[in-house]
Amino acid sequence: MDRIIDFFTSKSLTEMAADPRVLFVTVAVFVLAVLFRWKYVLLFLFAVGATMTVLRYTGGGGASETIVDQNMILFIGGTIVIAIVLIYFIFIRD
Numbered sequence: 001m002d003r004i005i006d007f008f009t010s011k012s013l014t015e016m017a018a019d020p021r022v023l024f025v026t027v028a029v030f031v032l033a034v035l036f037r038w039k040y041v042l043l044f045l046f047a048v049g050a051t052m053t054v055l056r057y058t059g060g061g062g063a064s065e066t067i068v069d070q071n072m073i074l075f076i077g078g079t080i081v082i083a084i085v086l087i088y089f090i091f092i093r094d
Contacts, residue, residue, distance in 0.1 A: 017052055043089055047082060054078035 033041040
C-alpha cells in the first residue's frame, strides 16, 4: 500500500498519464465499464481524458499575448464542450 501512495505522490499528472501501468488500468476499467454498461464510470473516464487533452493542447503558451489569448479561448471552449456533453448524458439522455 505504501508503494501505491508513493507512486501517486511522487509523479506529476502528465507523467502519470503516460505511465504504461496507469494506461493499462484505465483501459481495463474502460472495457469493464463498456461490458457492464456503467454509464457514470464511462462519463468519468471521458471527462478525465478530455480534460487532459484540452490541457495538453493549451499548455504550450509563449511570450506573446496573442498566443496566451488563443490558448485561453481554446481552454474555455474545450471545457464548455466537455460540460455540455456531460450534462447531456447525465441529465437529458435519461
